[in-house]
Structure formats: structure tokens, C-alpha cells
Amino acid sequence: MAGVRQSRVRRQRVFRWVVLVVLGLFFLLPLAAMVEFTTRGDGNTWSLLVDWPQLSATYPDLAEGIAASLEQALLTALLMLVLLVPTAVWVRLRLPGLRPLVEFICLLPLTIPAIVLVVGLAPVYAWVNYFLGGSSLTLVFAYTILVLPYAYRAIDAGLSAIDVKTLAEAARGLGAGWFTVMVRVVLPNIRSAVLSAAFLTVALVLGEFTIASLLNRTNLQVAINLLGKSSATMSVAVSLAALVLAFVLLLILSLFGDRRKASR
Amino acid sequence: MTSIPTRVPRGRLRITHFRSLLGTVPFFAYVAIFLVIPTLVVAIGAFTGDGGFTFSNVTALGDAYVLDAFGRSILLSAVSALIGAVLGAVLAYVLVTAKPDGLLRRVVTAASGVLAQFGGVTLAFAFLATIGLSGFVTVFLRDHLGTDIYANGVWLFELPGLMLVYTYFQIPLMVIVFLPALDGIKPQWREATESLGGSTWHYWTRVAGPLLAPAFLGSALLLFANAFSAYATAAALVSQGSPIVPLQIRGALTSEVVLGQQNLGKAMALGMVVVVAVVMTLYALLQRRTAKWLG
Numbered sequence: 001m002a003g004v005r006q007s008r009v010r011r012q013r014v015f016r017w018v019v020l021v022v023l024g025l026f027f028l029l030p031l032a033a034m035v036e037f038t039t040r041g042d043g044n045t046w047s048l049l050v051d052w053p054q055l056s057a058t059y060p061d062l063a064e065g066i067a068a069s070l071e072q073a074l075l076t077a078l079l080m081l082v083l084l085v086p087t088a089v090w091v092r093l094r095l096p097g098l099r100p101l102v103e104f105i106c107l108l109p110l111t112i113p114a115i116v117l118v119v120g121l122a123p124v125y126a127w128v129n130y131f132l133g134g135s136s137l138t139l140v141f142a143y144t145i146l147v148l149p150y151a152y153r154a155i156d157a158g159l160s161a162i163d164v165k166t167l168a169e170a171a172r173g174l175g176a177g178w179f180t181v182m183v184r185v186v187l188p189n190i191r192s193a194v195l196s197a198a199f200l201t202v203a204l205v206l207g208e209f210t211i212a213s214l215l216n217r218t219n220l221q222v223a224i225n226l227l228g229k230s231s232a233t234m235s236v237a238v239s240l241a242a243l244v245l246a247f248v249l250l251l252i253l254s255l256f257g258d259r260r261k262a263s264r
Numbered sequence: 265m266t267s268i269p270t271r272v273p274r275g276r277l278r279i280t281h282f283r284s285l286l287g288t289v290p291f292f293a294y295v296a297i298f299l300v301i302p303t304l305v306v307a308i309g310a311f312t313g314d315g316g317f318t319f320s321n322v323t324a325l326g327d328a329y330v331l332d333a334f335g336r337s338i339l340l341s342a343v344s345a346l347i348g349a350v351l352g353a354v355l356a357y358v359l360v361t362a363k364p365d366g367l368l369r370r371v372v373t374a375a376s377g378v379l380a381q382f383g384g385v386t387l388a389f390a391f392l393a394t395i396g397l398s399g400f401v402t403v404f405l406r407d408h409l410g411t412d413i414y415a416n417g418v419w420l421f422e423l424p425g426l427m428l429v430y431t432y433f434q435i436p437l438m439v440i441v442f443l444p445a446l447d448g449i450k451p452q453w454r455e456a457t458e459s460l461g462g463s464t465w466h467y468w469t470r471v472a473g474p475l476l477a478p479a480f481l482g483s484a485l486l487l488f489a490n491a492f493s494a495y496a497t498a499a500a501l502v503s504q505g506s507p508i509v510p511l512q513i514r515g516a517l518t519s520e521v522v523l524g525q526q527n528l529g530k531a532m533a534l535g536m537v538v539v540v541a542v543v544m545t546l547y548a549l550l551q552r553r554t555a556k557w558l559g
């Protein structure tokens with residue numbers, strides 16, 4: 001019996017390394033190719049990329065796209081938190097009957113492809129243009145809908161882990177107003193959930209292309225796509241940089257999540 | 265709810281309830297404007313023509329070129345979902361047999377989480393740098409081995425190319441969604457099979473296979489929906505023609521030449537929603553079945 005198990009373990013180990021090497025090659029090859037592609041020729045692509053004034057002088061569209069994406073990411077995270085956290089807390093405390101409805105609405109964007117959403121958003125954005133102008137920052141409204149499923153799940157998990165009702169009643173009993181309850185009692189208790197919702201939001205917004213491009217606004221991805229038509233090397237370099245940034249963001253998130261699980 | 269509300273007079277109860285509802289107004293107003301209205305615009309627009317209600321947009325979905333686009337979209341999603349599901353399941357199995365808290369598993373799961381989100385323009389450019397006309401692999405194979413991968417035409421910008429590129433985010437997604445099901449498999453089941461005289465073949469076909477089948481199928485459906493909804497990668501890669509539905513919708517949205525195309529776009533969008541809704545419903549049903557044993 002022990003011999004059978006040992007040979008199975010050995011077989012599994014060989015199989016494991018074969019799978020890992022083959023798939024590892026498939027996944028690392030495009031990344032390696034990007035590095036190779038951007039270091040061909042005189043190789044000043046990367047030095048240009050870290051030199052912001054030079055970059056914005058050479059590729060003004062790209063600089064504008066990068067700035068737009070960063071602003072969109074920040075504002076979307078902020079709007080998502082302002083909209084979602086109080087509602088989620090309030091529904092838990094006062095209207096538990098509404099929770100399934102709120103959850104359904106928040107998960108709805110998962111079943112609506114972005115390309116479909118943009119078809120329906122076009123007339124809505126005609127009004128947004130009319131009231132607020134055609135700035136790229138107005139995309140924040142659509143992005144908040146896009147990130148709703150991910151953000152809701154993160155925040156809901158955070159709220160499930162604490163006893164919101166007791167905390168809120170204790171604070172109310174000591175004379176705190178609702179604002180104090182939200183900002184000084186509930187929020188500090190779910191800060192890791194809030195943080196992971198914000199990270200996911202930033203990662204998603206930095207990678208968004210569909211809505212921005214079809215509503216004729218700019219962001220990082222739209223700028224990269226545009227750049228690809230004139231300067232392939234630079235567009236690949238920016239792609240790689242954006243990818244590495246997303247990697248770092250999401251890796252921090254997953255390590256952070258591990259730590260939270262371990263401390264419980 | 266506690267027993268307090270029973271002591272409150274009915275009128276005041278209604279007022280406090282009404283005031284509680286007020287707290288949710290910002291949220292519901294926001295989703296009404298930016299989620300419900302767009303959905304209704306698509307649903308109603310699909311049945312609206314110049315003179316009001318019409319079925320002409322929906323019947324136009326039966327046109328050969330629209331049907332072809334749907335067919336190609338479904339083929340692309342099915343093939344990339346199948347390849348992604350099989351390879352992703354194999355990778356997930358490898359992770360499960362490794363040390364549970366080992367470095368390998370942590371690194372691969374974290375990387376899968378990132379790569380599953382890695383779509384869009386950046387992915388398209390990654391593949392252009394790899395197997396584009398002057399890509400790393402293309403040039404290497406041509407110079408060193410004398411083989412031209414594009415001897416029979418440049419397939420990267422067509423359906424086979426999209427299938428390859430989509431696989432890149434489908435495999436990691438499969439790892440993420442299938443890993444919990446594999447973790448639910450208990451070693452005792454294998455021991456039980458062995459003590460009853462069953463072989464490895466028996467274990468996989470009679471015990472683990474049937475248990476994992478709903479989870480595998482459900483995950484594959486999720487991958488299908490994922491590929492079916494994807495737009496950015498294809499948009500960045502394919503600049504000529506509109507082989508798949510999302511690109512057809514782009515054409516309908518951006519063309520100002522043909523009037524009435526706008527509402528055909530809405531009909532196609534509605535068609536996409538219907539396909540995704542059917543797939544996701546099946547997924548939810550299978551998920552419930554999976555939870556019974558592997559929860």
C-alpha cells in the first residue's frame with residue numbers, strides 16, 4: 001500500500017512539473033517578448049517613459065490619458081465608497097428586507113457586458129454632456145456601476161465579519177449621531193474591506209477601455225490603443241508598465257487578504 | 265427586528281419606515297440613472313423604430329451577417345472556454361496536490377488573480393510583441409528555424425488569433441473558480457474507494473468525476489460568458505471588419521452613415537444579454553448542485 005502511494009506521489013510530482021513548465025512558458029513568453037520588443041534598437045524607450053516632462057512633450061495624448069486614468073481611478077473609488085458603504089450599513093441596520101434587492105442590483109452589472117452597457121449609456125451621457133460637459137472625468141459615473149459587484153462583495157464580507165447592529169446601537173445609546181456612527185464606528189472596523197474594495201476599483205478602472213473609447217473620451221487604455229497606430233514600441237512599453245502596476249496593486253491586495261485571514 | 269415596533273402606533277411606524285427608506289434614496293437614484301435606464305434603453309430601443317413599436321430590429325438579427333457574427337462569437341467563446349477550462353482544471357489539480365500553504369500554490373493563485381483581469385488593449389499589445397508580424401517569436405522562428413507561422417495568412421487578427429489570445433485570460437480565471445471545488449474533494453473518499461478495492465480509474469470515473477462534473481461545467485459556462493462579453497482585446501486586435509458581435513455593435517454605434525443602425529445595435533446588445541443571461545442562469549443552477557457536495 002505504501003509503495004503504491006509513494007509511486008503515485010512521484011508520478012504526481014513529475015506531472016506537476018511538466019504542467020507548470022509548459023503553462024509557465026505560455027504565460028511568461030508574451031511578457032518576455034514585451035521586454036525584448038521594447039529594448040530593440042537604441043533603447044531609449046524606457047528612459048523616456050520615466051521622464052515625465054519629456055514624455056508629455058513627445059506624446060501629449062499619452063500623458064493626458066495617464067493623468068485622466070489616475071483621476072478617474074481616485075474619483076471612482078471615492079464615489080463607490082460614498083455610495084456603497086452608507087447604503088450597505090443602513091440596509092443592514094434598518095431595512096434587512098431590502099438586502100436581497102440591493103445585492104441583486106449590485107451583482108447585476110456582472111451579467112451585462114460593458115459593450116451592452118455602453119449602448120444604453122450613450123443617451124444618458126448625452127444628458128451628462130449637456131449638464132457637466134464632455135470631460136473624461138464624467139466616466140466616473142459609469143465606472144462606479146462597473147465596479148459595483150466587486151466592491152459590494154468586498155464590503156459586504158467586511159460587514160458580515162463584524163456585529164454592525166450592536167456597534168451602532170452602542171454608539172447611538174451613547175448619543176452619537178448617524179454620521180458619527182458611520183465615520184467613527186463602522187468605517188474603522190471594516191477598513192480592510194474598504195481598502196480591498198478601493199484597490200479592486202483602481203485596478204479595474206486603470207484597465208477600462210470599452211466605455212471610454214465608445215463614449216469618445218480618453219484614458220490610459222484609449223491612449224495606448226491610439227499610440228499603437230503611430231509608435232508600436234512606445235505603446236508596448238506603456239502596456240508593460242501598466243501591467244506591472246496592476247500586478248503590484250493586485251499582489252498587494254492578495255497578500256493583504258492572506259494576512260487578514262491569518263489574523264482571524 | 266425587536267419587539268419595539270409592536271408598541272409603536274401604526275401611523276408612527278409608517279413614518280419611521282418611510283424615513284428609513286430615505287436613507288437608501290441616493291443609492292437607488294444612482295443605479296436608476298446609470299444602470300436601470302441604460303438597460304431599459306437597450307430593451308426598449310430594440311423594439312423601437314422611426315414610427316414607434318416595431319419588430320424590424322429584432323427580425324434584422326436574422327440577417328446573414330448578424331447571424332454569422334453571433335455564430336463566430338459563440339464559436340470563439342466556446343473554444344476558448346473549453347481550452348481554458350481543461351488547461352485551467354489541470355493547473356488547479358496540480359496546485360491541489362502541492363503543499364496547501366506552499367509557495368507554489370500562493371504564487372500561482374495570486375498570479376492567476378492578476379492574469380484573469382489582464383485583458384483589453386494591453387493583452388492585445390503583448391501578443392503583438394510576441395507573435396505579431398515583427399514579434400519576438402515570429403522573428404525568432406523565421407531567422408533560426410526558417411519557419412513562417414504566417415505562411416498561410418496572418419491568422420492573429422482573425423478568429424484563431426482571438427482564440428489564442430483569449431486563452432491567456434481564460435486559464436487563470438478557471439484556476440480561480442475551479443480551485444474551491446477541487447479543495448472540497450476529501451482524501452477520505454479516495455481512501456474509501458481504495459479500501460473497497462477500486463483503482464485510480466474507478467476513483468476518477470465513479471467518484472471524483474461525477475462529483476466534479478457540475479463544478480467543471482459551471483466554471484466552463486462562466487468562462488464562456490466571460491469570453492462572450494469581452495470587447496477590448498478584440499477591438500484593439502481587429503481593426504478591419506467586424507467578425508464578432510461586440511465589434512458589430514461598435515460598428516453600429518460609430519457609423520453615422522446608415523440611419524436606423526443605432527437601434528439594430530440595441531437589438532444586438534439585447535441578443536448578447538439574452539445569451540449571457542441564459543448561460544449565467546445555467547451556471548447558478550450548476551453552482552447550487554456543486555455546493556451540495558463540495559461546498
